[in-house]
Amino acid sequence: MLEKGxxxxxxxxxxxxxxxxxxxxxxxxxxxxxxxxxxxxxxxGLSGTGSLRLAAAFIQRYLPGVKVLISSPTWGNxxxxxxxxxxxxxxxxxxxxxxxGLDFDGMLADMKDAPNGSIILLHGCAHNPTGIDPxxxxxxxxxxxxxxxEHIAFFDVAYQGFASGSLDEDANSVRRFAARGMELFVAQxxxxxxxxxxxxxxxxxxxxxxxxxxxRIKSQLKRLARPMYSNPPVHGARIVANVVGDPALFDEWRxxxxxxxxRIKQVRQKLYxxxxxxxxxxxxxSFILKQIGMFSxxxxxxxxxxxxxNKWHVYMTKDGRISLAGLxxxxxxxxxxxxxDSYYNVQ
Amino acid sequence: MAxxxxxxxxxxxxxxxxxxxxxxxxxxxxxxxxxxxxxxxSVQPAPRDPILGVTSAYxxxxxxxxxxxxxxxxxxxxxxxxxxQCVREAERRIAGRELMEYLPMGGSAKFxxxxxxxxxxxxxxxxxxxxxxxxxxxxxxxxVRLFAEFIKRFQPESSAYxxxxxxxxxxxxxxxxxxxxNTYRYYLASTRGLDFxxxxxxxxxxxxxxVILLHACAHNPTGVDPxxxQWKEISxxxxxxxxFPIFDMAYQGFASGDTQRDNxxxxxxxxDGHQLACAQSFAKSMGLYGQRIGCLSVVCADAAxxxxxxSQLEFIARPMYSSPPLHGSLIVTTILSDAALKELWYKEVKDMADRIxxxxxxxxxxxxxxxxxxxxEHITKQIGMFCxxxxxPEQVDRMTQEFHVYMTRNGxxxxxxxxxxxxxxxxxxxxxxxxx
Numbered sequence: 001m002l003e004k005g006x007x008x009x010x011x012x013x014x015x016x017x018x019x020x021x022x023x024x025x026x027x028x029x030x031x032x033x034x035x036x037x038x039x040x041x042x043x044x045g046l047s048g049t050g051s052l053r054l055a056a057a058f059i060q061r062y063l064p065g066v067k068v069l070i071s072s073p074t075w076g077n078x079x080x081x082x083x084x085x086x087x088x089x090x091x092x093x094x095x096x097x098x099x100x101g102l103d104f105d106g107m108l109a110d111m112k113d114a115p116n117g118s119i120i121l122l123h124g125c126a127h128n129p130t131g132i133d134p135x136x137x138x139x140x141x142x143x144x145x146x147x148x149x150e151h152i153a154f155f156d157v158a159y160q161g162f163a164s165g166s167l168d169e170d171a172n173s174v175r176r177f178a179a180r181g182m183e184l185f186v187a188q189x190x191x192x193x194x195x196x197x198x199x200x201x202x203x204x205x206x207x208x209x210x211x212x213x214x215x216r217i218k219s220q221l222k223r224l225a226r227p228m229y230s231n232p233p234v235h236g237a238r239i240v241a242n243v244v245g246d247p248a249l250f251d252e253w254r255x256x257x258x259x260x261x262x263r264i265k266q267v268r269q270k271l272y273x274x275x276x277x278x279x280x281x282x283x284x285x286s287f288i289l290k291q292i293g294m295f296s297x298x299x300x301x302x303x304x305x306x307x308x309x310n311k312w313h314v315y316m317t318k319d320g321r322i323s324l325a326g327l328x329x330x331x332x333x334x335x336x337x338x339x340x341d342s343y344y345n346v347q
Numbered sequence: 348m349a350x351x352x353x354x355x356x357x358x359x360x361x362x363x364x365x366x367x368x369x370x371x372x373x374x375x376x377x378x379x380x381x382x383x384x385x386x387x388x389s390v391q392p393a394p395r396d397p398i399l400g401v402t403s404a405y406x407x408x409x410x411x412x413x414x415x416x417x418x419x420x421x422x423x424x425x426x427x428x429x430x431x432q433c434v435r436e437a438e439r440r441i442a443g444r445e446l447m448e449y450l451p452m453g454g455s456a457k458f459x460x461x462x463x464x465x466x467x468x469x470x471x472x473x474x475x476x477x478x479x480x481x482x483x484x485x486x487x488x489x490x491v492r493l494f495a496e497f498i499k500r501f502q503p504e505s506s507a508y509x510x511x512x513x514x515x516x517x518x519x520x521x522x523x524x525x526x527x528x529n530t531y532r533y534y535l536a537s538t539r540g541l542d543f544x545x546x547x548x549x550x551x552x553x554x555x556x557x558v559i560l561l562h563a564c565a566h567n568p569t570g571v572d573p574x575x576x577q578w579k580e581i582s583x584x585x586x587x588x589x590x591f592p593i594f595d596m597a598y599q600g601f602a603s604g605d606t607q608r609d610n611x612x613x614x615x616x617x618x619d620g621h622q623l624a625c626a627q628s629f630a631k632s633m634g635l636y637g638q639r640i641g642c643l644s645v646v647c648a649d650a651a652x653x654x655x656x657x658s659q660l661e662f663i664a665r666p667m668y669s670s671p672p673l674h675g676s677l678i679v680t681t682i683l684s685d686a687a688l689k690e691l692w693y694k695e696v697k698d699m700a701d702r703i704x705x706x707x708x709x710x711x712x713x714x715x716x717x718x719x720x721x722x723x724e725h726i727t728k729q730i731g732m733f734c735x736x737x738x739x740p741e742q743v744d745r746m747t748q749e750f751h752v753y754m755t756r757n758g759x760x761x762x763x764x765x766x767x768x769x770x771x772x773x774x775x776x777x778x779x780x781x782x783x
Contacts, residue, residue: 198673234637
């Protein structure tokens with residue numbers, strides 16, 4: 001990009017066209033009928049947050065009063081985004097502390113309890129903060145319920161490629177929903193999978209039922225973006241478009257993603273091995289291996305998490321979430337000691 | 348399972364009917380059904396943005412003589428966008444160096460420090476007292492939006508007053524932030540200059556403690572700025588009324604060519620002891636349009652208050668975009684913290700301002716040479732990127748349809764789009780549509 005010396009003119013409100021094309025194709029696959037039929041409105045957004053916020057503003061304007069259901073727990077900023085956008089929200093059960101896994105029955109029950117026509121915020125892959133994802137079969141059942149209740153699914157896709165190492169595999173949930181002809185919101189981020197955190201690059205996608213609708217929706221998304229920031233920053237968009245548009249760079253990216261996801265899997269394994277070796281009580285620590293992505297919900301309580309910090313100088317969030325991305329294999333033993341001490345010796 | 352079998356009861360719900368139609372292969376019926384049952388059938392196409400829509404229309408035009416004097420982006424004399432040398436050099440220094448980890452929510456602290464030094468003058472007492480809260484923002488738009496959200500939250504009883512006319516997006520920003528807005532008189536059509544008496548009357552009539560949006564220099568769209576004496580009077584009047592000034596400064600350096608002359612309104616207000624806010628953009632003055640780099644600063648009573656205000660601004664930014672983009676802030680910081688690069692920038696921004704001033708002179712002269720009966724003095728009296736030509740919307744439409752000259756319907760011409768290559772053509776077009 002430095003050599004090309006491109007200019008620094010404003011992007012259009014919807015962002016860089018090459019990026020918008022690339023990001024929709026990454027999400028759905030280039031040959032997906034949704035794309036071929038022009039049934040998707042894509043607008044470049046300010047990473048995941050900005051893309052979520054734009055979608056939330058659209059929901060507030062076009063579905064005033066409709067509630068968004070968010071998982072319990074979910075990324076801390078989801079509720080801030082919905083609050084500041086003036087969109088009401090409530091929670092659906094998600095994390096089961098007893099199994100340190102998915103409370104699937106609770107999740108479905110809460111989705112069914114909600115008034116018809118609600119919006120369900122789902123994490124496409126690598127749920128943040130728990131690392132617990134539904135299986136493919138569970139995704140299908142979730143989609144069934146959503147269709148039955150005439151809800152609309154809203155995917156937050158912040159880790160495509162980063163979770164399993166495969167872009168296609170990580171987009172499985174979204175693609176299955178799209179294949180059913182469902183109307184969807186999808187917010188994407190390239191912060192983690194391309195390491196472009198500070199460039200703020202992502203996209204708001206609305207998948208709908210006809211190309212005319214997609215055009216109209218896109219124009220309204222632009223109208224919401226204009227008084228927020230006029231047009232999005234160009235730098236990150238160009239990087240993504242360049243990487244995806246050059247086969248050699250794209251291959252390199254795929255390989256690097258495999259490496260990143262691979263390192264995280266390795267470190268999960270190491271942490272698990274250390275915990276099993278040090279904890280003689282027979283507690284089942286396998287959730288660490290079953291969870292996926294950057295985060296692990298350890299099941300530690302707030303006071304136990306505070307112990308991690310105060311006694312062991314391990315910095316984590318108070319909900320018991322650890323970021324495995326911050327863990328080196330050298331520190332796994334130390335971390336295991338800290339977790340075991342906090343779990344057993346602090347109430 | 349129960350939920351599966353409910354789907355099997357086809358045609359009892361729209362989901363079921365959709366399944367029916369999909370299986371039937373009747374694409375027309377499927378299409379109509381989809382439109383009817385779509386969530387979004389009430390979504391109408393949004394009106395085109397009056398400014399950005401002009402550029403897309405221009406790009407779609409294939410006429411060889413087309414001229415874009417619509418959007419306010421600087422062009423050189425060949426009509427090409429310009430990346431400043433100081434910016435290219437800054438990028439060379441940045442490339443491959445910096446990690447891409449998130450900035451803090453308030454952006455780069457170093458960037459903010461340099462930005463406010465530029466805006467207020469390095470010797471500003473408020474800066475020495477450390478009582479200016481500042482956050483990196485998404486260029487000027489983002490800075491004004493943060494400020495509007497802040498006002499909504501912390502001074503909800505205050506209405507915002509915008510000049511007539513103002514940049515069209517100002518209205519959108521305050522509206523989407525749900526801040527009550529009013530207007531004050533600014534432009535006087537009969538003189539193509541400032542309606543100073545009207546301005547003063549309206550600011551006096553506004554309830555005390557209103558929020559007043561002021562363009563620090565190079566008013567957009569009119570190019571009409573108050574004189575220093577007029578600024579002093581406005582400052583005094585606003586102090587009496589306890590109004591809060593928010594300065595939108597998108598053209599510092601670009602107006603007169605001198606950054607410390609273009610901010611004199613702000614310095615006058617600071618001397619008079621106003622607690623003011625400033626929304627700064629580096630889009631034009633450093634040519635960093637697409638990087639979205641700006642700064643919102645708020646002058647507070649003391650350092651503790653400034654810290655509190657900053658934290659609240661960050662709190663507003665977090666659910667909007669979490670943290671601002673890095674690249675532009677690195678460029679600005681590199682330039683402003685290096686004496687030689689800063690000097691180069693000063694020179695380049697002055698060159699841009701001078702070219703525009705030259706084009707104003709040429710345009711006026713060309714119109715006079717064509718024998719136009721109208722008074723075109725305002726072309727050279729107005730300042731900055733824009734000229735409020737006085738053309739009516741109908742005349743603007745003729746400019747576009749007959750002459751392929753693209754400009755906004757309020758008669759605003761972006762002088763940055765005028766070149767020695769097109770100034771005669773432009774003058775001719777204006778002359779033709781304004782002939783009596």
